[in-house]
Amino acid sequence: MSKDKIENVVIIGSGPAGWTAAIYAARAQLDPLVFEGAPSREMIPGGQLMFTTEVENYPGFAEGVDGQTLMMTMRSQAERFDTRIVTEDIVEVDASQRPFRLRSSEGKEVRARTVIVATGARANWLGLENEERLAQTGGGVSACAVCDGALPAFREQVLAVVGGGDSAMEEATYLTKFAREVVIIHRRDAFRASPIMAQRALDDPKIRVEWNTEVTEVLGDDFVTGVRLRDTQTGAERELEVGGLFLAIGHTPNTGFLQGVVELDETGYVLTPTPWRTATSVKGIFAAGDVMDSYYRQAVTAAGTGCMAALEAERYLAHGTEADRGVEVPAEPVATSGNR
């Protein structure tokens, strides 16, 4: 990475979207540069899957794979095609000039013809001490029922889901496949979820709701055994025995550094205005994975959009640019350099 070099494509983020984009871009001989992120208390390179124990729904792994192995394998695959990797965050993108100028957390300046944003989103947590510890050690606390719910440890257990939005309804309904009982713990007396999803959960005989209730403590040493609850109206406290705790209190996309650079929706997700495209409001900047997807949020969909972003960047570089002189990218796929 020399100071004078203009990069073809800089990929920001190192979850399934980022690594898939890197694999495709590298095989298309675009010599991608990945900023995989600096480890911090909240995020580590590899993204949310690094916090997931067993991944059983990523195709190609009949016996399942742990999240860290999956991410390290994707990283190695990108490296195999000579992807260059910097273990830093990008903290600033200047899209007012071409090539784009990016600045890293340690002050590196990079110029790039295209940028793929794949910085993901982070699940929101309650912020309780034992919650974080047990989530990181596979101790029965998770922010993704679809990722973890089918694990043997949760079978025939009483499982708690915290939240009152569509995610909580979806996660609770999903968990009834495995659980003896699912208890939704919601801090108010009405759900935020869409009526149809709320009704589906309320009609399920395996689901019951603890209204006006919040979790104040997560109990258990190696594995969660219960939660301490507080009635939000009376303040009364009690304990509930559970064999698993799932948080569904929303996600926050990692787009702080993109404020005012590309268009974001009201909750901070990057907007990709054209259906089935990853192009953002700024030509030459593409977005892939959870940072542009509040709906599916799966590893496999993130990988899929990473692939799409790399192909779009490649076509943009071939046809759409020369300092963005207004040449449109053809709608039809063009022959690419052997990346299928």
Ligand code: NAP
């Ligand atoms: P959300 O709609 O923002 O709901 C978050 C829920 O968590 C709210 O009920 C909120 O309570 C609660 N909450 C937030 N912070 C909390 C805290 N500190 N302690 C306790 N409770 C807390 O998030 P979401 O359910 O993840 O949905 C996000 C978006 O994705 C929505 O637009 C949703 O429609 C969409 N989505 C759609 C589907 C689907 O259609 N299949 C599935 C999932 C998500 P309050 O209600 O009191 O604020």
